[in-house]
Amino acid sequence: MRKFKCLIIEDEPLAAEIITEYIQQVPHLQLVSVCVNAMEGLQLLKTETIDILFLDINLPQISGIDFMRSLVKKPAVIFITAHREYAIESYELGVIDYLLKPVSFSRFLMAVNKITERITVGDAVETQSQYKDYLFVNVSRKRQKIHFDEIIYFESKREYVNIVTQQGSYLTKIQLSELEKQLSADVFLRIHRSFIISKRKIKAYNTTEIDLAAVQVPIGRNYKEHVLAQLNQS
Structure with a gap:
């Protein structure tokens, strides 16, 4: 299985540390960077191809929801938040999963597996679409x-x-x-x-x-x- 490149945008050090540790425990995940605000994340997305974005909703300067709306080309996104009330809006934006803090490893792994399966299928579809009209x-x-x-x-x-x-x-x-x-x-x-x-x-x-x-x-x-x-x- 290929490596899936991950980016964390999270301003809470403890939450970022937990997701970092979880990523390091999954062999097919590769952590590219941890950003503390959306602007840092935006600059990195301009230079790196990211497969999975772990995105906090309550960020300084601009919320995770508004940040996602601003992206033209979006990686697969998993929202991480302490608030349930954003769930419906996040799924309308095409978010793959929505994790409530504190995030357990089993719940994290469930979300990651959902994304990697979709990306793998998407890669196969993209390859096939080169030959189909x-x-x-x-x-x-x-x-x-x-x-x-x-x-x-x-x-x-x-x-x-x-x-x-x-x-x-x-x-x-x-x-x-x-x-x-x-x-x-x-x-x-x-x-x-x-x-x-x-x-x-x-x-x-x-x-x-x-x-x-x-x-x-x-x-x-x-x-x-x-x-x-x-x-x-x-």
């Missing part, structure tokens, strides 16, 4: 085949994704972040926390929205710089 999704108890060149955009609907194509729409139960792993960055572009679009279907765009075959899709504030840079290169 379609994907299969679960729709109404069937596996529906959808060709990439038919897709106009994907829209997140909480725990579901609506796939809008030239032939119609398909609602499937999956997180948008998971579906994104099956898509080629050459063809598709994440422009909002709720939208991924097909570059081939763009009719026009400005700094706030993109026209796609008679529908306008908003560009998210936190995605704007990356999106416009990508489109201006086209």
